[in-house]
Amino acid sequence: MLSLEQHICFAVYSTAHMFNRLYRPMLDELGLTYPQYLTLVVLSEEGAQSVGSIGDRLKLESSTLTPMLKRLEKADLIIRRRDTKDERVVHVDLSPAGREILGKIPLINVAIADAIGETDEDREEIRRALVAIRDRLEAAIG
Incomplete structure (x- = not known):
């Protein structure tokens, strides 16, 4: 059996949770x-x-x-x-x-990119990989 940390779904879930925590104060202001x-x-x-x-x-x-x-x-x-x-x-x-x-959204995008770190190219590679996984999951659901 896989440990919690070995589950891809937990990595995605916990990362999404961290994104929500980062976005929340900025979006609350709006x-x-x-x-x-x-x-x-x-x-x-x-x-x-x-x-x-x-x-x-x-x-x-x-x-x-x-x-x-x-x-x-x-x-x-x-x-x-x-x-x-x-x-x-x-x-x-x-x-x-x-x-x-x-008009205030670009400020949020910059804050998120700064928090993630990495280069623009690295972030794009991560995004593409996540979208590919999402699309395969969607196809599996039917």
Whole structure:
């Protein structure tokens, strides 16, 4: 049997926990949770999109995403609109206040990169390896 430290899943879990602890104070200053932060990043990259598209990018179910989007809308950081042709589809875009918050994101990115250390190339190699593992796990789930 593998020890706790030999489990890849524990290394990923405990690293994610440390990331959350590092991000939390910076995001608290912006009034954001980590998933809310990621949602704003997705919207900044791709512009207005459907709830389903955001869920696909973030690997989140609609039942998790919808309440979070409602909180972001209540905080005036996003705008949600029903599709005029298909009312089942909801489109989401950044509000002016959401765009303003995004201006503070580079400071967070620098702080995280500094905490991780390594070179840009090393961080990119680590990111690629993690994404490859994630994608294989997703494929195994079906």
